[in-house]
């Protein structure tokens with residue numbers, strides 16, 4: 756297993772639409788394993804494949820709290836088949852590709868997701884709370900959308916400028 760570098764905005768690869776996974780082989784399992792290792796190391800509660808530079812419709816999530824047993828979940832080619840529509844929930848989101856920036860985003864409070872597991876078997880699951888927020892955030896990545904794209908232009912520009920400044924400072928420090 757390996758920790759892969761996480762792409763940071765405004766890397767143009769984060770804006771691309773990912774393509775469906777069609778082959779369920781050892782290479783896919785290695786990518787999944789690396790994504791978990793990268794997410795746990797960051798640390799984060801979710802990660803989409805494009806964040807490590809792979810434009811495949813694949814994401815991982817682990818919502819276990821500190822001290823709880825790990826609860827790794829893999830979602831391949833996920834589709835939202837139902838949302839709670841006007842029943843919305845607001846959460847202060849962060850993103851490993853927009854480091855150290857947080858903002859409130861409003862999304863449907865509950866969603867039903869159809870997805871494949873690592874063996875290619877199909878499942879459907881209704882999610883609420885942080886799970887619903889997190890899967891919608893990660894599925895946005897598959898469409899090239901970042902949480903800052905849900906904000907006003909002024910707020911988005913401010914957060915992205917802060918990221919650019921921090922990255923410049925980090926590079927200068929070596």
Ligand code: K1U
Pocket residue numbers: 798799800801802803806846847848849850851852888889892893
């Ligand atoms: O970059 C990502 O997509 C991961 C992101 C997921 C997410 C966070 C909050 C709301 C929706 C989606 C993160 O994991 S940011 C880091 C974070 O939230 C966290 C890190 C350590 C412990 C608890 C939370």
Ligand code: ZN
Pocket residue numbers: 849850851852892893896902
């Ligand atoms: Zn993210």
